Amino acid sequence: MLPAGLVRFLTEIAEVTRFTTKFFREILRPRFEFAEFLRQCFFIGYKSLGLVAITAFIMGLVITIQSRPTLVEFGAEAWLPKMVSVSLVREIAPVITALICAGKIGSGIGAELGSMKVTEQIDAMEVSGTNPYKYLVVTRVMATILMIPILAVLADAVSLYGAYLGSNIRGVVSWDLYWNQVFATLTYSDIMPSILKTFFFGFAIGIIGCYQGFNSKKGTEGVGRSANAAVVISSLLVFIIDLIAVQITDLAGLT
Amino acid sequence: MANQTSKNIRLGAMVIAGTALLIIALYVIGDKQNLFGSTFRISAYFQNVNGLMVGHNVRFDGIDVGTVKNIEIINDTTVKVDMAIELESQKFIHKNALASIGTDGLMGNKLVNITPTGVPSPQVEEGDILKTSEPLEADDALRTLTQTNADIAVIVSNLRTFTDQMSSPNSVWSVLTDTAASENIKAILVNIKQTSSYTALVAAELNAIVSDVQSGKGTLGALITDSTIATELNQTAANIQLISDSLVYFTADLQSISDRLLSGEGTLSTLLNDTTLAVNLTETIQSARNGASDFEESMKALQDNFLVRHYFKKKNKMLEKERKHID
Known part of the structure; x- marks a missing residue:
């Protein structure tokens, strides 16, 4: 007989998979809750913008300042914009955005749906004839899928601006030269995979948050646990997806 | 509802900003790679x-x-x-x-x-x-390098035979390895060093002297720089030599003369020492003066004499003619 922990884990995986396939089934059905989708987009996208922008700005600045000494050692200070822009666009900005959103949105969705589940609002919805999955899950997951990439693009821009300021703290790189170097360095193979993977980040954050909220245990403790689990699991998934994305881009010869 | 609209507007602005940034970035990158444009x-x-x-x-x-x-x-x-x-x-x-x-x-x-x-x-x-x-191409460079290596191998083997010959006992090497020789060479070198330092001192002094002389300082300088003085001085020295030689004889003669004078020998000594001679001499001179006045009288008488009167007249006329001619 399998150990109880493993059984629980496999059951959980199966539940998540069923939950996810249900999302694809439901999204193809007509009657898309567009107003609710926009509302969720506003909360998920617009409300996270400030946080994401600040984080991205600081990351750009810090990465630049941290990279400088090593490059100076090689006498390759002029390569600072090139190196920093590649690392920011390819990896740091998307992942930071996804992690921030996993923390902010994942926990928010988990707690919101969890409390709805605990207070039996979801059951009430089902009774009243509204498809709770379609109204609550599909809109939120669609919102995260679409908002995280946009946040990531904005984070790219803000972090590159931060890197520009970082380059000019000790050295001198003119505005024109900086952007010239950045865009001369970046290629489609840098931007496309990094934007593409943010869709998957968004999907993971949304679906895990919704799943944890939908399957919240009874009581306020259950709500807290589902919010916490949403953050932990979606953060972990972000890294796992990142790993897979790197493998795929590497295999495709885009690195 | 107005609230919802304003939220949607803000959301729309964000989405447009994000997508616009993405499109601009993609365009700029494509432009850099000449994907667009003709x-x-x-x-x-x-x-x-x-x-x-x-x-x-x-x-x-x-x-x-x-x-x-x-x-x-x-x-x-x-x-x-x-x-x-x-x-x-x-x-x-x-x-x-x-x-x-x-x-x-x-x-x-x-x-x-x-x-x-x-x-x-x-x-x-x-x-x-x-x-x-x-x-x-790296290959070409390597090919050249191979040729260079072969040449170097030949050179090295030649060098080896040379060094072998050098290190054999009957070669220059034996001189180099001989310790006594090296000691001698050391001593020689020390001497040479001392000599050279003295030479340097002497040379410095000589140099100072020569420079003084050249600049005309001191007698020697003047002598060397002024050629007329030198010749004159040369002559003078020769004259002085002659004079001093003569002086030697002269003083010797003077010595003997004064000796003889003192001892009363000879005419001069007699003259100097004999007082009667002086008196006689005075008388002689007196009588000679008297004789001369007598002779003058005799001559005047002779002029008037008819035998020779004509000669004297002629002489006077000629003198007078010359005087007129001059005037």
């Missing part, structure tokens, strides 16, 4: 492209003007490289420009360099094939 294609056949890849830059006069679009192998010694070049650069590139494969910096990306030859030629057109100059 380009024309030219090709070049290389023997070896040294790892050049599609997408690498094409530089003309060091400026990025295009990208490599296609690389295909034509046959075992020819690789065709197609390049997309900006239309704006077309008027600057001529048909006889040379394409070569280079590297951006020491370890940067490969790139195709198009170099103008400077010889007039029509401008390049779509589908033209540029001449190429082959890049420096």
Whole structure:
């Protein structure tokens, strides 16, 4: 007989998979809750913008300042914009955005749906004839899928601006030269995979948050646990997806 | 509802900003790689492209003007490289420009360099094939290096025989290894060192003297610098020599004379020492004076004498004539 922990884990995986396939089934059905989708987009996208922008700005600045000494050692200070822009666009900005959103949105969705589940609002919805999955899950997951990439693009821009300021703290790189170097360095193979993977980040954050909220245990403790689990699991998934994305881009010869 | 609209507007602004940024970035990157804008294609056949890849830059006069679009192998010694070049650069590139494969910096990306030859030629057109100059190949360098190595081997073997001969007992080496010889050489060297230091001192003094002399300081200087003085002095010295020689004899004579004078020998001594002689001499002189006055009287009487009177008259007339002539 399998150990109880493993059984629980496999059951959980199966539940998540069923939950996810249900999302694809439901999204193809007509009657898309567009107003609710926009509302969720506003909360998920617009409300996270400030946080994401600040984080991205600081990351750009810090990465630049941290990279400088090593490059100076090689006498390759002029390569600072090139190196920093590649690392920011390819990896740091998307992942930071996804992690921030996993923390902010994942926990928010988990707690919101969890409390709805605990207070039996979801059951009430089902009774009243509204498809709770379609109204609550599909809109939120669609919102995260679409908002995280946009946040990531904005984070790219803000972090590159931060890197520009970082380059000019000790050295001198003119505005024109900086952007010239950045865009001369970046290629489609840098931007496309990094934007593409943010869709998957968004999907993971949304679906895990919704799943944890939908399957919240009874009581306020259950709500807290589902919010916490949403953050932990979606953060972990972000890294796992990142790993897979790197493998795929590497295999495709885009690195 | 108004609240919802304002939220939607803000959301829309954010989404537009995000997508616009993405599109701008994609456009700028594409523009850098000449994906947009009008380009024309030219090709070049290389023997070896040294790892050049599609997408690498094409530089003309060091400026990025295009990208490599296609690389295909034509046959075992020819690789065709197609390049997309900006239309704006077309008027600057001529048909006889040379394409070569280079590297951006020491370890940067490969790139195709198009170099103008400077010889007039029509401008390049779509589908033209540029001449190429082959890049420096590592193989060629190694081949040259192999030849160099063979030469070095010969040189080294020669050097070895030479050193062997050098180290044999009957060679210069034995002199070099002889300790006594080295001691002697050391002593010699010490002596030479001392001598040379003395020489240096002497030379310095000599130098000072010579410089003084040259500048005309001191007698010697004057002597050397003034040639007339030198000759005069020479003569003077010779004269002095003569005088001093004569003086020696003269003083010797004077000595003997004074001796004889003192001893009363000879006429002068008698004259000096005998007082009666002086009196006699005075009388003699007196009588001689008297004789002379007598002679004068006799002569006057003679002038009046008829025998010789004519002579004297004639003489007086001539004297008078001369005087008139002068006046």
